[in-house]
Amino acid sequence: MTSNSLNKIIYLGVFLIIFLFPTYLIRFEVLNIPTTLLEILIYIVFLLWFLYLFFDRENTFQKRLKKIFFRNKLLFYGILLLVLGALAASVLSVDLRVSFGLFKAYFIDPLLFFTVFISVVLKEDIKKVVVVFLASGIGVSLVSIIYFLSGKLTYDGRLEGFFNSPNFLAMSLSPVILFLVWVLFSKYKYFASKLVWFSVLVLVVIPFLLTYSYGAFLGVFVALVLIIGLSQVSIKVKFASILALLVISFSLFLFQADNEKTKSFLIKNDRSSLVSRNMIWSASSQILKDNYIFGIGPGMFQKYYLAYQNKFKEPYLEWAVPYPHNIFLSFWIQTGIIGFLGFLLILIWIIKVYIKSSSKTILDRDFEKSVNVLVLAFFVYFLMHGLLDTPFWKNDLALTFFFFIGILIVVFNKESTKIKNRL
Numbered sequence: 001m002t003s004n005s006l007n008k009i010i011y012l013g014v015f016l017i018i019f020l021f022p023t024y025l026i027r028f029e030v031l032n033i034p035t036t037l038l039e040i041l042i043y044i045v046f047l048l049w050f051l052y053l054f055f056d057r058e059n060t061f062q063k064r065l066k067k068i069f070f071r072n073k074l075l076f077y078g079i080l081l082l083v084l085g086a087l088a089a090s091v092l093s094v095d096l097r098v099s100f101g102l103f104k105a106y107f108i109d110p111l112l113f114f115t116v117f118i119s120v121v122l123k124e125d126i127k128k129v130v131v132v133f134l135a136s137g138i139g140v141s142l143v144s145i146i147y148f149l150s151g152k153l154t155y156d157g158r159l160e161g162f163f164n165s166p167n168f169l170a171m172s173l174s175p176v177i178l179f180l181v182w183v184l185f186s187k188y189k190y191f192a193s194k195l196v197w198f199s200v201l202v203l204v205v206i207p208f209l210l211t212y213s214y215g216a217f218l219g220v221f222v223a224l225v226l227i228i229g230l231s232q233v234s235i236k237v238k239f240a241s242i243l244a245l246l247v248i249s250f251s252l253f254l255f256q257a258d259n260e261k262t263k264s265f266l267i268k269n270d271r272s273s274l275v276s277r278n279m280i281w282s283a284s285s286q287i288l289k290d291n292y293i294f295g296i297g298p299g300m301f302q303k304y305y306l307a308y309q310n311k312f313k314e315p316y317l318e319w320a321v322p323y324p325h326n327i328f329l330s331f332w333i334q335t336g337i338i339g340f341l342g343f344l345l346i347l348i349w350i351i352k353v354y355i356k357s358s359s360k361t362i363l364d365r366d367f368e369k370s371v372n373v374l375v376l377a378f379f380v381y382f383l384m385h386g387l388l389d390t391p392f393w394k395n396d397l398a399l400t401f402f403f404f405i406g407i408l409i410v411v412f413n414k415e416s417t418k419i420k421n422r423l
Contacts (some may be wrong), residue, residue, distance in 0.1 A: 006052050013045035017113060018129065018403070019136045022172065024105075024395035025162060034101065039109055039394060046112040048372035049120070061119040068118055068409055074352065075405070078345030082331075083107055085339020086298060093297025106398040114402040118409050126371065126411060129213045130179060133403075137176030137204055144207035159210035167281075170213035171391045174220050175378055175400055176204050181224050182374045185231040185241075187200055187366075209252060212274075219385030222379040230373045232366060261271055276317040277325055277388065283308050284324035286314060288333050295336035298393075323393050327386025330393060346405070350379055353408060377406045 017038070053061060069076055086107050093099035121129060144161035153159055158166035180201040184194055185422040208216070228241045258317055287296065287304045296304055302322050309316055324330050333342040357372045382401070384393050 002354060006048060010048050010052060010116065011120055013041070013048065013145075014113075014117055015128070017045060017131050017133050018042050021136055022140055022162075022397040023333060026041075037247060038399075039105070041067055042109050042113050046116055049116045062314060064119050064413070065115070065386060071350065071413075072346060072409060075349040075409075078342045078349060079111070081342025082335065082339050083111070083342070085295070086336035088404075089215060089295035089297040089336045092294050093300055094303070095297070095300060098299040099297035102393075103393050106298060106393060109395070110398045110402040112141060113399060114406050117403070117412075118380065121410050122209040123411055123413065125174055125399055126407060129407065130183065134179055134183075134200065136177060137173060137179070140169075141170055141176075141204045141207050144210075148207065148210055149233060156212075158212045159207055161207065166211040167213045167216070167307075167389055170208060170211040170216035171385070171389070171394070173204055173208040173211075174216050174381055174385070174391075175209060175404070177201065177220055178223055178227065178374065178377055178381060180204060182227050182329070182370070182377070184373060185228060185233060186370060187232060213230070213389075215388035216384045217249075218388070219381040219383075219391075221245070222384050223381035224381055227373060227377045230376075232370065279312070279314070279316055280305070280318065280325050281329065282312070284329045284333060286311055288329065291336075293334065293337055295332065295334050295339065298334050301330075301333060323390040325389055327383065327390055329346055330390045335370065347379065350376065350405075350408070353412065357412070366412050371407065375404050376407045 020038060022038075023041070024036045024038040027034065028037075029035065030040075049061070054058075077363065086103050090096070090099040090103045140161065144159060147153075147161050148159050154166060159169065160166045161169045163169045163172065177314055180197060183197050184201065208220075224245060228238055228245070233241075283305050284301075286308050287301070291304075299322075302320070302323060305316075305321050306319070324333060328340075331343045335343075354376050355374055357369055382391055391397055393405060
């Protein structure tokens with residue numbers, strides 16, 4: 001195999017992984033070690049990438065990574081702390097097999113993909129990346145609609161598709177909706193067919209709404225207001241669009257009023273969704289109080305949550321709770337204070353990049369600014385939804401987290417020369 005053909009395979013492999021994010025659900029064992037189809041794909045592409053390093057006499061990938069590191073030190077310090085915190089928590093976990101398995105799935109695998117992504121994908125590839133990511137989201141939406149038409153819903157009438165929870169389906173589709181609205185408000189010829197993209201948006205929104213995931217609804221709504229408000233359209237269009245979004249959102253909320261999930265959210269009682277969340281957060285606070293330095297390790301929350309029941313007079317309303325339903329509590333409890341500080345540094349880096357990109361003296365290109373708004377909107381959604389849920393602790397969600405960071409790095413990397421022998 002020549003270096004040129006290897007380069008092309010790696011390039012195609014990156015796009016294949018993006019399209020196949022949901023294939024983490026295809027699980028099997030290799031030598032008695034649990035793995036997934038998505039994980040195997042990542043390992044194959046990474047090994048090919050590593051092999052290419054020995055063929056590339058110009059050290060293209062190494063040079064790119066070195067430049068990216070020195071231009072984004074805060075980000076990589078944050079990632080380092082996050083990984084070290086998760087590793088330390090895993091080493092001290094009461095169940096090493098579970099914690100190290102999730103440490104691999106939520107940190108090692110995404111970072112292997114992240115490394116290949118930022119070294120292979122260039123600024124001019126981002127529009128292709130968008131299309132591939134959207135194609136994956138369209139596939140998930142179509143399959144989910146088939147599940148709905150077949151009557152395959154949860155006991156309370158919510159759609160989960162082929163995922164294990166309606167919330168997981170909502171988390172999968174949320175960034176797809178953000179991408180689509182961003183495309184509709186962009187002015188680039190590559191995304192000229194607005195009617196087509198609007199039709200796709202409707203297709204994705206339908207299964208999204210059928211999840212009745214109000215944490216996702218809140219996060220997406222705030223993020224969409226941000227995308228529209230910071231888009232490069234006239235003030236009148238922005239005002240009209242945000243007003244339309246408000247009217248549509250309120251109307252849809254009223255339309256869903258008869259659903260059991262909606263009733264449990266609206267009607268105040270001692271078994272409502274919010275009361276249940278409050279119980280989970282109370283237990284989480286107690287767990288954090290006793291383990292605030294090193295945490296308890298990835299995947300250990302359920303075990304500790306059940307063990308802490310005797311600290312409360314009232315019995316839990318929910319017993320199957322794998323995560324604390326809060327992104328900040330989740331990172332701190334499972335990765336310790338070191339990992340939590342790393343997570344905060346990553347968020348600070350994102351804000352820092354946005355502030356820099358807003359200055360015309362530093363950046364005067366509309367595309368980079370527009371992409372920055374998209375990434376900022378995703379993390380606004382991520383944090384808003386994260387107040388009520390944990391939109392990171394799942395294979396595809398962890399990948400999506402680093403995927404958006406990778407997009408930001410690629411767009412703001414000053415190198416614009418194509419790697420040789422691209423397709």
